Amino acid sequence: MRKVSVNLLASERRAISGLAGLYASRMLGLFMVLPVLALYADTLSGATPLLVGVALGVYGLTQALLQIPFGLLSDRIGRKRVIAMGLVIFAIGSIVAASSSSIFGIILGRALQGGGAVAAAIMALLADQTREQIRTAAMATIGLSIGVSFAIAMVIGPWLAAWAGLSGVFWFTAGLTLVGLLVLWRWVPVAPRRVRHRDVGMDRQQLKSVLSRPDLWRLDVSIFSLHLVLMAIFVAVPFRLLDAGIAVNYHGLAYLAMMGVAFVLMVPLVIVGEKKHCTRTICLLAIGVIAVSLACLGLPVTGEPWLFAWLLAFFTGFNLLEALLPSMLSKLAPAGAKGTAMGVYSTSQFLGAFLGGTLGGWLSHQWGLDAVFIGAALLALAWWLMMWGLPAPAPLSSEVVALHETRPDALELLMTRLAEVAGVEDVMVVPEERLAYLKVNRQQLDRAALTRLLTPPGSPNT
Known part of the structure; x- marks a missing residue:
């Protein structure tokens, strides 16, 4: 179809x-x-x-x-x-x-x-x-x-x-x-209506199950660590640019060049990760690049080209993870729990930003700018080791479909039949929302069978 x-x-x-x-x-x-x-x-x-x-x-x-x-x-x-x-x-x-x-x-x-x-x-x-x-x-x-x-x-x-x-x-x-x-x-x-959406909002009943999933909390720790190191190093990065002879007026141009090149480098890696289903490998590569670049930024600056090289490597890894981590979370979250998983993920991100700024300021206050980068590099290394245990996410996508039937006995039968459709890996039916939340493998999905199940009786076959 x-x-x-x-x-x-x-x-x-x-x-x-x-x-x-x-x-x-x-x-x-x-x-x-x-x-x-x-x-x-x-x-x-x-x-x-x-x-x-x-x-x-x-x-x-x-x-x-x-x-x-x-x-x-x-x-x-x-x-x-x-x-x-x-x-x-x-x-x-x-x-x-x-x-x-x-x-x-x-x-x-x-x-x-x-x-x-x-x-x-x-x-x-x-x-x-x-x-x-x-x-x-x-x-x-x-x-x-x-x-x-x-x-x-x-x-x-x-x-x-x-x-x-x-x-x-x-x-x-x-x-x-x-x-x-x-x-x-x-x-x-x-808005025509105000509804609680399980694919967007927090559902407190699902919070415990989401927090108990090792694969999901590894991603929460990842976004926490990513924004921690980002906030920490910006206590020191502007001074590294000054030390390299770049006047404050030209810092914007420096960031423009680095962010532009980082974007160009990041896009093909995101495409490869999604197309070849190797997002875990790409993420480990990105974290490793971040750890190495931070360690090198903590060494005495040997010249402007090396400073740009290590900052470019950091921003490439950062942008790559910002794109891939939410995608991995979407694949791993159970059907109907994506909103709850994203709520925990976002909270972890903001806590990382807070602790990162505080940690970066403390390291700079105690031991100077080099310590900020070395401390962030050590944290990135621990993060890399933690992520090594993450299983490769299956190539699943989330789908939300409207229901034409809400009788309890009919819904139970519908759930069973939906789960039997080829390519449907997980199902949650929510009668009060008149929606079914599915996790599907699009490459294997029998969309014609799925459409037949979800089409109201008497409707024309499309």
Whole structure:
């Protein structure tokens, strides 16, 4: 049977573009500070390397604590209200940081920025606005927007700081947030319904089973470690560029060159990993490259070319893992538990950012910049050893299909028959949502048999 393509509705286009833009602009504001805060810390009273590290990563702590409560609150009072509330908190945090002349004010502002934890609510609203057939592609758009925002932040953060100072970066972020409020209320359509989506939101009943899976917590530890080393080294990377003779005004160009080449190197590896079903091998390679590059960055700098080579290797590995880890999580998560698994994964990411900034600042304060890279390299080595035990994920994909029957006896029979379809590896039927969550091997899937089971009686055969 030929698979019929699904065209986007006008409301879905507006929802995807608007919410992806909201997510990206928020992450842009958080990331723009990374390449500049350490350089401008001497203009802040009370600044020490440790406190600079805390300021870099503290948003991760408040984000980790509040993202799940905000997501649950959006189920009760409405997605747009919670997102608007989070954006206002984020804007207040940006203004507090922009108005501060001390490192403690910056820490408070960054903590408030993280307190606008609307990631889960944005994803839930996107799920409300999209049909099951295109939801996976819509979520992938959000993921792509995060990667793009990180690359853009690395480039425009230094340029903006050189022109308007550190406070200018935060004022720009506050302005972006206010524009985001307009987009939310004027561009993003009103959701036709508000439903709890197991492929997007957290289900507390599944939390224990997700946390007890060794393959899933290895991925949680991976994203934790990835963002830990990222935050840690940005206590030191800007000074490495200065030591190499690159003026602050040109740091944006340096990051632009490295991120551009890293993207070009990363894309073929992602394609090979997915096509050849060797994502585990590619991930081990990426972690190994990160460990080696960090160790080499901890050695005395021998010249600008080597500095660029090791930073390029790090960013290539970082971008590669940012793309592959969510894909692996999607393959390994049980049917109907993807949203819960992603919630734990995201919380791990934010905790890693917090501890990474703090650890990087502490290492720099105690033993200098070289210790930051050496410490991060040792952690990456331990991470590589831990990931060695991860089994290769099966080439599975998640599918969500609508049900035409909700009688308990009929649903039990439907589950049995769905599980018997060739290529269907796992099934969860949720009557109250009128949905079935499937894990399928697309290469082996008998889509004609699946379509026959899910087609209402009397409907024309397509």
